[in-house]
Amino acid sequence: MATYEPVIGLETHVELGTNTKMFCGCPTVFGAEPNTQVCPVCLGLPGSLPVANKAAIEATIRIGLALNCSIATWCRFARKNYFYPDMPKNFQISQYDEPLCVDGYLDVDVDGQTIRVGIERVHLEEDTGKTLHIGGATGRIHGATESLVDYNRAGIPLVEIVTKPVAGTGQLAPAVARAYVTELRDLLRTLDVSDVRMEQGSMRCDVNTSLNKPGEEWGTRTETKNVNSLRSVERAVRSEMLRQASVLDAGGSITQETRHFHEDTGDTTSGRSKETATDYRYFPEPDLVPLAPDPAWVETLKAALPETPRARRARLQQEWRVSDHDLQSIVNAGAVELIEATVAAGATPDAARKWWLGELARRANNDGVELSALAVTPADVAELQQLVDAGKLTDKLARQVLEGTLAGEGSPSAVMAARGVEVVSDTGALTAAVDEAIAANPDVAAKIREGKVAAAGVLVGAVMKATRGQADAKTVRDLIVSRLS
Amino acid sequence: MSDLTRMTAAQLGAAIAGGETSAVEVTRAHLDRIAAVDERVNAFLHVDAEGALAAAERVDADRAAGRAQGPLAGVPIAVKDVLTTRGVPTTAGSKILEGWQPPYDATIVTRMREAGLVILGKTNMDEFAMGSSTEYSAYGPTHNPWDLGRIPGGSGGGSAAAIAAYEAPLAIGTDTGGSIRQPGAVTGTVGAKPTYGGTSRYGLIAFSSSLDTPGPCARTVEDAALLHAVIAGHDPRDSTSIPAAVPDVVAAARRGATGDLSGVRLGVVKEFSGEGAEPGVSAAVREGIEALVKLGAEVVEVSCPHFEFALPAYYLIAPSECSSNLARFDGVRYGLRAGDDGNRSLEEVMSLTRDQGFGPEVKRRIMIGTYALSSGYYDAYYGQAQKVRTLISRDFAAAFEKVDVLVSPTTPFVAFEFGSRTSDPYQMYLADLYTIPSNLYGGPAISVPVGLSDGLPVGFQIMAPTLADDRMYRVAAALESAAGVLTPPSL
Ligand SMILES: [Zn+2]
Numbered sequence: 001m002a003t004y005e006p007v008i009g010l011e012t013h014v015e016l017g018t019n020t021k022m023f024c025g026c027p028t029v030f031g032a033e034p035n036t037q038v039c040p041v042c043l044g045l046p047g048s049l050p051v052a053n054k055a056a057i058e059a060t061i062r063i064g065l066a067l068n069c070s071i072a073t074w075c076r077f078a079r080k081n082y083f084y085p086d087m088p089k090n091f092q093i094s095q096y097d098e099p100l101c102v103d104g105y106l107d108v109d110v111d112g113q114t115i116r117v118g119i120e121r122v123h124l125e126e127d128t129g130k131t132l133h134i135g136g137a138t139g140r141i142h143g144a145t146e147s148l149v150d151y152n153r154a155g156i157p158l159v160e161i162v163t164k165p166v167a168g169t170g171q172l173a174p175a176v177a178r179a180y181v182t183e184l185r186d187l188l189r190t191l192d193v194s195d196v197r198m199e200q201g202s203m204r205c206d207v208n209t210s211l212n213k214p215g216e217e218w219g220t221r222t223e224t225k226n227v228n229s230l231r232s233v234e235r236a237v238r239s240e241m242l243r244q245a246s247v248l249d250a251g252g253s254i255t256q257e258t259r260h261f262h263e264d265t266g267d268t269t270s271g272r273s274k275e276t277a278t279d280y281r282y283f284p285e286p287d288l289v290p291l292a293p294d295p296a297w298v299e300t301l302k303a304a305l306p307e308t309p310r311a312r313r314a315r316l317q318q319e320w321r322v323s324d325h326d327l328q329s330i331v332n333a334g335a336v337e338l339i340e341a342t343v344a345a346g347a348t349p350d351a352a353r354k355w356w357l358g359e360l361a362r363r364a365n366n367d368g369v370e371l372s373a374l375a376v377t378p379a380d381v382a383e384l385q386q387l388v389d390a391g392k393l394t395d396k397l398a399r400q401v402l403e404g405t406l407a408g409e410g411s412p413s414a415v416m417a418a419r420g421v422e423v424v425s426d427t428g429a430l431t432a433a434v435d436e437a438i439a440a441n442p443d444v445a446a447k448i449r450e451g452k453v454a455a456a457g458v459l460v461g462a463v464m465k466a467t468r469g470q471a472d473a474k475t476v477r478d479l480i481v482s483r484l485s
Numbered sequence: 486m487s488d489l490t491r492m493t494a495a496q497l498g499a500a501i502a503g504g505e506t507s508a509v510e511v512t513r514a515h516l517d518r519i520a521a522v523d524e525r526v527n528a529f530l531h532v533d534a535e536g537a538l539a540a541a542e543r544v545d546a547d548r549a550a551g552r553a554q555g556p557l558a559g560v561p562i563a564v565k566d567v568l569t570t571r572g573v574p575t576t577a578g579s580k581i582l583e584g585w586q587p588p589y590d591a592t593i594v595t596r597m598r599e600a601g602l603v604i605l606g607k608t609n610m611d612e613f614a615m616g617s618s619t620e621y622s623a624y625g626p627t628h629n630p631w632d633l634g635r636i637p638g639g640s641g642g643g644s645a646a647a648i649a650a651y652e653a654p655l656a657i658g659t660d661t662g663g664s665i666r667q668p669g670a671v672t673g674t675v676g677a678k679p680t681y682g683g684t685s686r687y688g689l690i691a692f693s694s695s696l697d698t699p700g701p702c703a704r705t706v707e708d709a710a711l712l713h714a715v716i717a718g719h720d721p722r723d724s725t726s727i728p729a730a731v732p733d734v735v736a737a738a739r740r741g742a743t744g745d746l747s748g749v750r751l752g753v754v755k756e757f758s759g760e761g762a763e764p765g766v767s768a769a770v771r772e773g774i775e776a777l778v779k780l781g782a783e784v785v786e787v788s789c790p791h792f793e794f795a796l797p798a799y800y801l802i803a804p805s806e807c808s809s810n811l812a813r814f815d816g817v818r819y820g821l822r823a824g825d826d827g828n829r830s831l832e833e834v835m836s837l838t839r840d841q842g843f844g845p846e847v848k849r850r851i852m853i854g855t856y857a858l859s860s861g862y863y864d865a866y867y868g869q870a871q872k873v874r875t876l877i878s879r880d881f882a883a884a885f886e887k888v889d890v891l892v893s894p895t896t897p898f899v900a901f902e903f904g905s906r907t908s909d910p911y912q913m914y915l916a917d918l919y920t921i922p923s924n925l926y927g928g929p930a931i932s933v934p935v936g937l938s939d940g941l942p943v944g945f946q947i948m949a950p951t952l953a954d955d956r957m958y959r960v961a962a963a964l965e966s967a968a969g970v971l972t973p974p975s976l
Contacts, residue, residue, distance in 0.1 A: 040589050044813050046582065047569040047591060047688040051724045079809050081858070085831060090812035147831060149817070281858035283867060286694035286806055289724050 004248065006173040006241050007218050009208035010180060010233075012161045015127060015201070016059050017194045021155035022126045023050030023093065030200060034150035042155035044088030049287050052077070056124060056157035057100070058301065059193040061293060063159060064101025064122045065302045066187055072100055074292045077124075077285040082278055086129035086149055094125035094160075096282040100291065106187070107310060108179040110172055112324060117180050118164030129154040159194075165208075165218070173209075173241065178234035181205055185230075186309040198228050205233055207261075209240040211248060219244070220254040224268050227261045236261045240268055309336075316340060320349035333361055334371050341378035351385045352378075359399060363406065376405050384412040394472055397421055424471040430463070433471075434479050437462040448484045456480050489514035490651040494560045494708040497654060501548070501559035508541035508548075508559025512603050515561045519605065519652045522976045527627045528637075528647035530566050531574045532606035537561065540603045547601070557711055558601030563653040565644050566607035567614055568699065569688040570594055577690045578610040578622040578640075581842025582820045591688020592723070593657065593699050593716040600715045605653055608643030612844045613811065614664055614692040616640050617896075617916035620907055621846040629672060630973045631941055635900040638668030638916075644702045645672040649973050655712050656702040661693050662799055663896065663920025665700050666932035670895035670944020673934045673971035675709045675961070676702045678920075680951045681927035682727040684713075685720035691810040693803035694725075696924045705970055706933060706962040710738035713954070729952060737955035741962030747781030749960065752888030755788045757919050762897040765938025770894045773935035773945045776967035777892075777960065785888050789880035791873060792922050796914060798873035799921045801857050805867050807847075808854030814842060849910065874925045881926045885950045890960050893919045895932035895944030919946060929954040933961045934971045942971055 021028055024041035040048040061071055078096035101122035108115050130153050135145030161184065169176045185196045185203060196203045205228070210221035222244070227236045239261075244254055258271035307315075313336065317327045320339075330336055335356045342352035356371060360381070364371045384402060387393040393401060393416070404415030416422055424430055437459045438445045447455040456477055463476045489497065489511050500506045516534050523529050544559040564570065567577045569587035571594075576582045590598070597604065611621040619627040619642035629637040630650040637646040644656035645668035658665035660678035669676025677700045684699045691697060701712035717731040753774065762770070778784055816822035816838030817831075824837035843851070857866035884891055896916050906912040923930035928951045935945035945964060949957040 040587075043818065045569075045587065045589070045819070046575070046577070046585075046690040046813070047587065048589075049687050049723050051722060081809050081812060083812065083815065083832075083835060085815075085817045085835075088813065088818065090815060091809050279860045281809070281855065281860070281863075283805060283809070283858050283863070287691075287725065 003213060004211040004241075004245050005167065005170065005214050006237070007165050007167045007210045007212065007221070008169075008173050008177055008237055009165045009221070010163045010177060011206040011208070012181065012184060013204045014159045014161065014188060014194045014196065015203070016056050016157040016159060017192075018053055018055045018059065018157055020053060020055075022053050022056055022124070022157040023155055026155065028156050030202070032152055034148075034152060037152040038154070042088065043151055050093060050285075052288055052291070053157060057291060057293070059157075059191075060100050060122060060124045060159050061298060062191055062301055062305065063161070063188065063193060064104065065298070066191055066305055066308065067101070067104040067106055067119045067122060067161070069101035069104030069119055069122055071293060071298050072098065072102070072291070073295060074098075074290055075100055076290045077288045078282045079285050081281040084128070085147065086131045086151075086154070088129065088151060088154055092126060092128065093285055093288070095123035099123035100293075106180065106183055108176065108183045109310070110169075110175050110179045113172075115166075115169060115176055115179075117166055117176070120162040120164045122159060122161050125158050125160060127153050127156040127158040167218070174234045174237040177207060177237045178230055181233045182230055183310065190306050190309055198230070201228070204228065207233060207236050207240070209237055209244065210254070211241065211244045219248075220256050222254065222257055222259050222268075224259045224261050225271065228263070232261060232263060235266045236268065239266055243268065312336075320353070322349070322353070326353070329357060333357055335361075338371060338378055342381045345379045345382035347382040347385045352381065355381045355385065359402060374406060375408055376402070380405050380411055387412055387416070391472065392416075392423055393421075394423055397423065397470065422470060424467045430467070430471060430476065430479060431483075433463045433466045434459070434476065434483055436466065438480070438483060445484055448481065453481060490518045490654075492654065493705050494557060494654040494703060495705070495711060497560045498556045498558060498711075501544070502554065502556075504548075508544040508601075508603060509538060511559060512537050512541040512561050512605070515605055515653055518650075522650050523652060525628060525633060525976060526630060526646050526650045526652070527625055528608055528643045528650060528652055529563065529606045530576060530578070530609050530624055530643070533573050533604065536573065537603050537605050540598070544601045544603065555600045555715065557655075557715060559603060560601075560655060561603045561605045561653050562597060562712075563605050563608045563644055563647040563656040564594065564597075565610055565641050565656070565658050567610060567659055567690045567692075568594055568657060569690070570604065570607065573604075573607065575607065575690070576624070577614070578612040578624065579814075579842065579844070579847070580623040580821060581814045581838070583623075585820050587688075589688065592685035592720045594688060596716050596718075597657075602655070602715065608641070608647055608656060610643055610664075611640035612847050613690070613807070614640040614659060614661055614697075615807070615846050615850055617663070617667055617913050618901075618903075618906065619643060620903065621844055623844055626903060629900045630976060631673065631900060635902055635941070636671070638671040638896075638900070640664040641668045641676075641702065642672075645669055645674050645676065648672070648674045648702055648704055650976060654704065655708060657699060657712075657716070658702045659689055659697055659699045660920075660924065661696045661698070661803060662924050663917040665702060666920050666930060666944065666946060667896045667916055669702060669932040670934075670946075671900040671942060673942030673973060674702060674704055675706055675931065675933055675965075676700070677709050677713060677931040677954075677957070678923060678929060679713060679717055679954055680727070680929045681924070682725050683731065683929070683952070683954060684717050685723045685726050687720055687722040691806075693806040694810060695806060696799075696803060698924070706931075706958060706965045707735070707738045707742065709931070710734040710958050713958075717954075727952070732952065732955035734955050734958045738958040738962040741959035742966050744780050744963055744966045746777055746960065746963045749782045749890070750888040751777060751782050751784050751960070752787040752884050752891040753784060754792065754884075754891050754893045755786050756790070756792045757893040758786075761918065762894045763899065763938065766894050766897060766899065766943050769936040769938055769943035770892075770945055773964055773968060774892060777964060780963050780967060782960075782963075787884045787887055787891065789877075789884055789891075789922070791876040791880050794873045795877055795922045795925055796918055798870040798877070799917070799925060800853070800914060801866050801870035802874065802925075804850040804854030805857045805870075806854065808851045808858065811843075811847065811851060815839065816842075846910070877922055878926045881922070881928060881948075881950070889949075890956055891948040893946045893948070895919060895946040899938050899941035899943060923948050927951050929957050931957045931961045933964050933968070935964065935968050937971070
């Protein structure tokens with residue numbers, strides 16, 4: 001395995017979060033009843049014509065700018081011709097040799113190294129409908145007894161982001177692929193152009209992989225489709241590297257083909273061979289006028305770009321004074337925004353990090369959900385910490401209160417009020433409990449009086465029991481010692 | 486009241502507005518005429534008598550209520566079956582769309598309805614507007630009212646014949662390479678192709694998107710201009726539609742009708758004035774030019790050296806675009822579906838549907854276009870044709886530095902007999918020899934009757950710069966004032 005160098009490339013499709021479709025006024029809401037968000041244009045009815053959505057063009061230009069691309073001053077849409085029932089016109093309006101954005105890059109951090117992933121192009125196209133094949137064993141079109149098509153998705157603006165080949169990353173290649181897609185996803189989220197939900201298909205990835213011996217020409221590549229989670233991106237590259245290496249080790253050669261990734265097994269299987277590549281007969285879309293974004297407008301968009309996630313992480317690392325390793329843990333846990341918001345709500349960076357990466361990360365892990373999906377807000381966490389700092393909650397009590405918040409019982413203060421949870425700080429009540437404990441344990445009291453302070457633990461336990469745990473252990477200990485000195 | 490079917494659209498509009506007749510009476514008269522002659526002419530694929538009478542009643546009610554109406558309110562019109570009409574069958578002359586009822590109106594149909602025009606029905610055409618004779622209609626050819634044994638031109642032969650047979654005073658055509666003008670020429674009627682982008686294509690079933698242009702058909706230039714004014718203008722649903730004001734074509738036509746063309750420079754296209762046209766056609770066109778000179782026009786011969794490549798360039802560009810535009814007819818969503826017996830695969834059903842649904846000329850062009858766009862051939866064919874297109878546009882631009890309009894025959898030959906050109910596609914394609922350059926360039930062009938050759942009408946073509954549609958109407962109306970309006974033999 002170590003005798004091969006991988007070269008990878010990624011093609012990412014992102015559905016834009018515009019209110020309307022790419023070439024008509026239909027809404028783009030996910031999950032509507034089939035074929036309810038359609039019109040003559042997105043159904044490709046005879047006579048209908050497309051009109052380009054300016055919001056989608058703007059979003060694509062912003063993506064291009066954020067990826068350090070050059071923006072075309074003049075470009076055209078093109079028709080990609082092929083027959084498939086989920087494509088109403090049997091051609092897709094896409095871009096071919098004149099993409100809107102070209103030649104950029106995205107820096108990603110892997111294992112303490114910065115790797116610059118080149119961006120070949122960013123272009124705009126329309127999504128297809130969705131076909132559901134009924135009957136047959138595979139759920140694929142072959143062998144199906146019936147095929148149903150939902151055109152709600154047809155015509156949703158889709159941005160394709162294609163990397164240049166990424167070489168020289170060696171065994172880090174799978175991690176680089178994952179880091180790139182993660183970074184891209186965070187960037188798109190920051191730009192607020194898409195909800196980038198891989199599980200819903202609003203962000204989809206194809207991964208190209210090839211192997212070559214060091215110093216030799218790049219090998220034949222395969223294209224792995226159906227890679228629908230960050231984890232799968234990494235696994236798909238790794239699995240394809242291993243498979244190709246074993247083929248090459250055995251003296252075989254790699255077939256240029258499309259392969260399908262299987263989430264359950266982590267393997268890829270052969271799809272259609274690319275040897276008989278489809279001729280898409282691209283030509284400029286005559287129903288649309290060329291796009292000529294005004295350079296002044298592009299400059300305005302550029303000036304208004306938000307801070308990139310990477311720049312933001314660097315800034316936060318300084319502000320929070322955390323190590324590279326700690327920052328990586330925060331990023332991996334998806335806690336950057338949460339901690340930032342918790343700090344904004346008044347908590348110290350350390351405290352915010354302690355809660356989100358500690359108790360809450362455990363909880364999210366147990367429930368199998370993202371941190372951000374927990375029923376607790378950064379404001380709740382900040383409030384909880386303030387209650388601890390003010391001595392109203394012990395750490396142990398705070399965790400109980402958090403349970404209540406997570407269970408939907410309200411903010412920490414609301415949970416405290418409802419559950420009657422509070423540190424017993426009324427020294428009158430506490431002194432009475434201490435005196436009672438001393439009276440009940442004369443032997444222990446004597447030892448403490450003799451200076452054996454370590455024996456105080458027994459009395460502390462007794463007091464805690466009497467106050468049902470709602471006293472601060474240190475306060476109790478101090479009180480016992482002072483009563484007996 | 487004289488025979489309502491013999492009146493011009495302008496006269497009918499005035500008579501309805503003046504209360505001398507009603508929209509319903511006018512509509513009935515035309516429906517009766519259709520019932521009487523269309524069995525022989527076959528201009529209509531679908532007559533919507535009920536819809537027409539309902540529309541006419543609304544016009545009459547509006548007038549009774551004193552609501553403002555345009556000059557064509559209550560005037561009947563025939564619409565080429567390539568434009569969508571909500572709830573009314575639209576076939577584009579093809580089996581593959583038999584029975585399809587569009588859920589929406591084309592933009593120009595909406596504009597006609599708003600202007601009070603009464604849609605009588607849908608007219609016959611060569612399948613998907615590919616042809617010059619209507620012989621490629623899946624529903625049988627239309628017959629030329631001048632001689633029922635001859636073609637009425639194409640693709641819009643149904644619209645032109647409907648007007649020439651007095652079945653309608655007005656009609657809508659679409660012109661991709663001459664489909665309005667050549668039928669106008671061979672039926673002795675007026676047919677205008679507006680500037681590309683001057684009339685909306687939304688709802689026009691596409692043949693060749695970069696060339697298709699809807700436009701008016703009428704018996705007089707003024708009527709054509711009145712209809713042009715109704716349908717033209719920017720449409721946000723068509724991004725190739727031009728966001729510019731429509732020139733006042735009606736005023737231009739009326740100005741031309743005064744017969745004064747002093748100061749107007751006519752360019753005679755050298756490449757189109759030699760051999761190529763039938764002698765009778767050339768002679769009639771020469772007489773037309775002389776008539777215009779008598780009205781004060783100057784004549785200049787201009788050379789457009791690239792026009793000779795227009796026909797081959799067109800027969801690469803139009804088929805290329807059509808091969809893609811017609812891909813959607815696959816039986817999955819609408820229209821014909823063949824062989825869906827539960828045993829065939831989706832691919833087989835799609836393929837069988839297209840095999841049974843399309844006629845021979847459509848298949849020929851889909852194959853030419855598919856080939857021309859193929860990887861490895863694109864540059865040599867489609868790419869090269871686009872370069873020719875640019876050169877032709879430059880020829881026009883250079884010519885319009887020297888002259889105001891260009892003139893030529895509309896088509897090289899008068900109406901030919903059925904079957905005389907179907908065996909050799911190239912002989913059929915020659916019908917569009919003189920009309921295609923304006924499509925490639927995008928400028929407006931009109932065909933006006935200029936006389937007869939062996940008893941059959943000859944068309945005179947006037948081409949103008951893009952957006953100067955008014956200029957061609959002025960010259961056309963002047964020619965009409967000299968040459969007169971042709972009256973076909975009664976059926
Ligand atoms: Zn739509």
